[in-house]
Amino acid sequence: MIAKRYEPFWKTTPMAQMTTQEWESLCDGCGKCCLQKLADDETDEVYYTNLSCHQLDIGACRCKVYDKRLEKVEGCLSLTPEDVSKFDWLPDTCGYRVLHETGDLPNWHPLVVGSDREMKRQGLNVSHYAVNENTVDEEDWQEHIIKWVHGMPEPYDPS
Numbered sequence: 001m002i003a004k005r006y007e008p009f010w011k012t013t014p015m016a017q018m019t020t021q022e023w024e025s026l027c028d029g030c031g032k033c034c035l036q037k038l039a040d041d042e043t044d045e046v047y048y049t050n051l052s053c054h055q056l057d058i059g060a061c062r063c064k065v066y067d068k069r070l071e072k073v074e075g076c077l078s079l080t081p082e083d084v085s086k087f088d089w090l091p092d093t094c095g096y097r098v099l100h101e102t103g104d105l106p107n108w109h110p111l112v113v114g115s116d117r118e119m120k121r122q123g124l125n126v127s128h129y130a131v132n133e134n135t136v137d138e139e140d141w142q143e144h145i146i147k148w149v150h151g152m153p154e155p156y157d158p159s
Helices: 020-025 066-072 081-089 095-102 117-121 138-144
Strands: 035-039 046-052 145-149 152-155
Touching: 035 138, 046 138, 046 145, 081 095, 138 145
Parallel strands: none
Antiparallel strands: 035 046, 145 152
């Protein structure tokens, strides 16, 4: 008898039809969406910094007030299936963005691997470089702009 092969939900269920639990599990826990971003007023280009929201537990890469984050953190966003086409501002390693753009999750994603071990091994979360936003004066945030290289930040060089 041949065993029936089941495809994982992210390959068979459109993002807009996922349950809340399925949707939430697509988050890889990298913490990158919790980094402060700066926008150029003239070009609308978005620049990431290594400065995390004050509610991010940097070591665990988890929001300390996740269930109430929209009330407690001004400007915090809720990622929803309805907005998936607007996720181009997310890092190119984001599970939501990768699934939307490719139809599959990356091979290091915790849902694929069964843990966040491979993700951490590749340095794809912010735990080793993020700095709490409250430790830097807002007028100095531009000194903390980074660029992504396969999820790893490098200092930004505007030239």
